[in-house]
Amino acid sequence: MLKLTEINKKLGDFALSGISLSIPEGQYYVLLGRSGAGKTQLLELIAGLEKPDSGTIVLDGEDITHRKIQERKIGIVFQDYAIFPHLTVFGNIAYPLRSRKIDEQTIVKKVSDVARQMNISHLLSRTTENLSGGENQRIALARTLITSPRLLLLDEPLSSLDASLRDEMKRVLRKLNHEGQTIIHVTHDYSDAISLAERVGVIHNGRIIQEGSVDDVFNRPVNRFVARYAGMKNFFRLRVMKEDGVVKAFTSNNLELRIPENGNTGDCLAVMKSRDIKLSHDKPSETGHNIVKGKVDEIIRSEYGMEISVSAGDLFHTEISGREFKELGIKEKDEVWMCFPPEVIIILGTGQAD
Amino acid sequence: MVEKSPFKWIFLFLSALVLLFIIAPLAGMFIHTGAKEFFETAADKEVHSSIWLTLWVSFTGTFIFAIGGVPLAWLLARKKFHGKSIVQGIIDLPVVLPHTAAGIALLGFISRDGILGKTASVFGLNLVNHPGGIAIAMAFVSLPFLINSARDGFASVPERLEKAALNLGASQARVFFTISLPLAWRSIISGFVMMFARGMSEFGAVVIIAYHPMVAPVLIYERFSSFGLNYARPAAVLFILVALIVFISLRLLSIRRREKPFARDAEAY
Numbered sequence: 001m002l003k004l005t006e007i008n009k010k011l012g013d014f015a016l017s018g019i020s021l022s023i024p025e026g027q028y029y030v031l032l033g034r035s036g037a038g039k040t041q042l043l044e045l046i047a048g049l050e051k052p053d054s055g056t057i058v059l060d061g062e063d064i065t066h067r068k069i070q071e072r073k074i075g076i077v078f079q080d081y082a083i084f085p086h087l088t089v090f091g092n093i094a095y096p097l098r099s100r101k102i103d104e105q106t107i108v109k110k111v112s113d114v115a116r117q118m119n120i121s122h123l124l125s126r127t128t129e130n131l132s133g134g135e136n137q138r139i140a141l142a143r144t145l146i147t148s149p150r151l152l153l154l155d156e157p158l159s160s161l162d163a164s165l166r167d168e169m170k171r172v173l174r175k176l177n178h179e180g181q182t183i184i185h186v187t188h189d190y191s192d193a194i195s196l197a198e199r200v201g202v203i204h205n206g207r208i209i210q211e212g213s214v215d216d217v218f219n220r221p222v223n224r225f226v227a228r229y230a231g232m233k234n235f236f237r238l239r240v241m242k243e244d245g246v247v248k249a250f251t252s253n254n255l256e257l258r259i260p261e262n263g264n265t266g267d268c269l270a271v272m273k274s275r276d277i278k279l280s281h282d283k284p285s286e287t288g289h290n291i292v293k294g295k296v297d298e299i300i301r302s303e304y305g306m307e308i309s310v311s312a313g314d315l316f317h318t319e320i321s322g323r324e325f326k327e328l329g330i331k332e333k334d335e336v337w338m339c340f341p342p343e344v345i346i347i348l349g350t351g352q353a354d
Numbered sequence: 355m356v357e358k359s360p361f362k363w364i365f366l367f368l369s370a371l372v373l374l375f376i377i378a379p380l381a382g383m384f385i386h387t388g389a390k391e392f393f394e395t396a397a398d399k400e401v402h403s404s405i406w407l408t409l410w411v412s413f414t415g416t417f418i419f420a421i422g423g424v425p426l427a428w429l430l431a432r433k434k435f436h437g438k439s440i441v442q443g444i445i446d447l448p449v450v451l452p453h454t455a456a457g458i459a460l461l462g463f464i465s466r467d468g469i470l471g472k473t474a475s476v477f478g479l480n481l482v483n484h485p486g487g488i489a490i491a492m493a494f495v496s497l498p499f500l501i502n503s504a505r506d507g508f509a510s511v512p513e514r515l516e517k518a519a520l521n522l523g524a525s526q527a528r529v530f531f532t533i534s535l536p537l538a539w540r541s542i543i544s545g546f547v548m549m550f551a552r553g554m555s556e557f558g559a560v561v562i563i564a565y566h567p568m569v570a571p572v573l574i575y576e577r578f579s580s581f582g583l584n585y586a587r588p589a590a591v592l593f594i595l596v597a598l599i600v601f602i603s604l605r606l607l608s609i610r611r612r613e614k615p616f617a618r619d620a621e622a623y
Contacts, residue, residue, distance in 0.1 A: 044517075047521055048521075049517050049520070049521070069517075069520040069521055070520055070521075070523050070524065070525065074521075075521065075522075076518075076521050078514055078517075078518060080512075080514060082512070082514045082515050082517070082518035084515060084518075084519070084533060085537070086536045086537055095519065095522055095524070095532075096522035096523050096524075099522070099523045099524045099525070099528055100523065143522065144521075144522070147522060147523060
C-alpha cells in the first residue's frame with residue numbers, strides 16, 4: 001500500500017501541491033493529465049529521484065520519504081525507456097542483478113525467465129541499436145520487473161506505440177496486474193485509463209482535481225477539465241431559474257433545456273457526451289426529453305462512426321455509428337432533430353465551472 | 355559538388371585557403387629537409403632521448419592528472435553548486451595565460467621556497483630541472499583540454515540513464531563506473547589525447563621550469579638559436595612525425611574502442 005500525504009514540491013515556476021493519494025496493494029491506478037501537469041514529476045518523487053519539499057511517502061507502513069532511490073524497491077519505466085546504449089539487451093536486463101553480487105548462472109536463468117515472460121528471448125544477444133519502440137519498452141519493463149519491485153511506475157507506456165502494439169502491451173500490463181503487481185500508470189490518454197484502470201486520478205497544474213473509480217470520473221466529472229478528458233465535447237453555460245415551482249434552464253442563446261433537478265438555481269456549466277444525443281429527420285415523439293431542431297454544420301469521420309456537429313443557436317456535438325449514419329443519410333446543411341433525456345446532462349457547480 | 359551555387363564555391367575557396375595556411379609551412383619544412391640530414395638527426399642520441407622524454411613525461415602527467423580531472427569534469431557536468439562558473443573560469447585560465455607567465459608562477463610554486471617544492475624536497479626531490487617539474491608545467495597548460503572535453507562527454511550522457519541505473523539498485527559509484535564513464539569514454543579519451551598532445555608541444559612554461567633535461571620543443575629551440583634554421587629543421591620534422599604517429603594511433607584506438615563496447619556482454623551471454 002502506497003500512501004502520499006500532502007506532498008508539495010516546487011520545480012521552477014511549476015509546483016506539485018497538496019498531493020494526497022492512497023493506493024492499495026495490487027491496484028492498477030491511472031494518473032491522467034496533460035503534458036506539463038506534473039505526472040512525471042510525481043512519479044519521480046515516488047521513485048525517489050527527487051525529494052519533496054514537504055509531505056510524506058509511506059510504502060507498506062514504512063516512511064520512505066527520505067529513503068535513497070536504491071533502497072525503495074520501486075521500479076520506474078521511463079517514457080523514453082532509458083535503455084543503456086552501451087550494453088546488450090541481456091546486459092540491460094541483467095544490470096540490476098549485477099549490482100547484487102548474484103552468481104552468473106542465476107543471472108542467466110533469471111534474465112531468460114523474464115525475457116520469456118516479455119516475449120523478447122530472441123533479442124537477448126542483440127545490441128540496443130535498431131530496436132523498435134515496442135522492443136525497447138519490453139526490455140525496459142523486463143529490466144525493472146527483474147528487481148521484483150513492490151510498486152511499478154509507468155510513465156506514458158503506451159503513447160509511442162502503434163495501435164496493435166498498444167493492445168498487446170495493454171494485455172501484458174493487465175496480466176502483470178492480475179498477478180498481483182501494483183501499478184501506477186501515468187498517461188494523457190483517457191482511453192488508456194478506461195481500459196486499464198481500477199482507479200483514476202486526474203492531475204492538473206500540479207494538483208489532483210478528481211479521484212475515483214473509472215465510472216465516477218468519466219460519468220461524473222467534477223469540472224470542465226475532467227469532462228474534456230472524459231471525451232465530452234458539449235459544454236453549455238446555463239441560467240437556471242425557478243418559475244412557479246418549475247425549474248427552467250436556458251443556454252446563452254436562450255435555448256431552453258430540461259435538466260436533472262438538484263434544487264439549485266443560478267448560473268452553471270452543463271456537459272454532455274456526444275453519443276448521448278440521438279439524431280433523426282422527423283420530429284421525435286419522446287416525452288419529457290429535450291427535443292431540439294438544428295442544422296448540420298459539419299460531418300467528420302471518427303473511430304466510432306461519424307461526428308456530426310449541429311447548430312441550433314448553440315453548437316451541439318453528436319456522434320453516431322457508421323451504420324446509423326448510412327441509414328439516416330444525413331448530409332451537411334440538412335435540418336435534423338436532436339433528442340436527449342435530461343439525465344445525460346451533467347451539471348457542474350458554478351464554482352467549478354472551470 | 356555538381357551544384358553551381360556561387361555561395362558554395364566561395365565557402366569552399368575560403369576553407370581551402372585556411373587549410374592551405376596550415377599545411378603549407380609544414381609541407382615546406384618537410385620539402386626543405388634533405389634525407390641525409392633527416393637520417394643523421396634520427397640517429398642522434400640526444401634527439402632520441404629528448405623525444406622519448408617528451409612523450410613519456412607528457413603521457414604520465416596526463417594520466418596522473420586525469421585521475422583528479424575526470425571526477426572534476428563529472429562534478430561540473432552534473433552538479434549545481436555556488437561558484438560553479440568561477441570554477442569553470444579557473445579551469446580555463448591556463449588557456450588565456452601567456453605560457454611563460456604560467457611557467458614563472460609554477461616556478462615559484464615548485465622551487466625549494468614554494469609549497470610543493472618544499473614538500474618534494476622532504477622526499478629528496480628537486481622538481482626544478484626534473485621530469486616531475488616538466489610534467490607539472492605541461493599539465494598546467496594542457497589540463498583544460500581534458501577537463502572540458504570530459505565535462506562535455508559527461509554532460510552528453512542523458513541524466514535519465516543515471517537515474518534509471520540508480521532506480522535499478524546500483525550505487526552512485528557503480529552508476530559512475532558502469533554508465534557515466536563508459537558512455538562519456540570517447541570524449542574522455544579524446545580530451546586525454548588532446549591534453550597529451552598539447553603537453554608534448556609545450557615550450558613556454560617548460561623552458562622556465564627545466565631547460566635540462568631537454569624536451570623536444572626546447573631542443574628544437576636550442577638548435578635554432580645556437581646553430582640556425584637548417585640545423586633545427588630536421589629535429590622539428592622528426593618530432594612532428596613522431597607526434598603525428600602517436601596522435602593518429604591514439605585516435606584510431608579510441609575509435610575502435612567505440613565500435614566494440616558491447617563485446618563484453620555479448621560474450622557474457
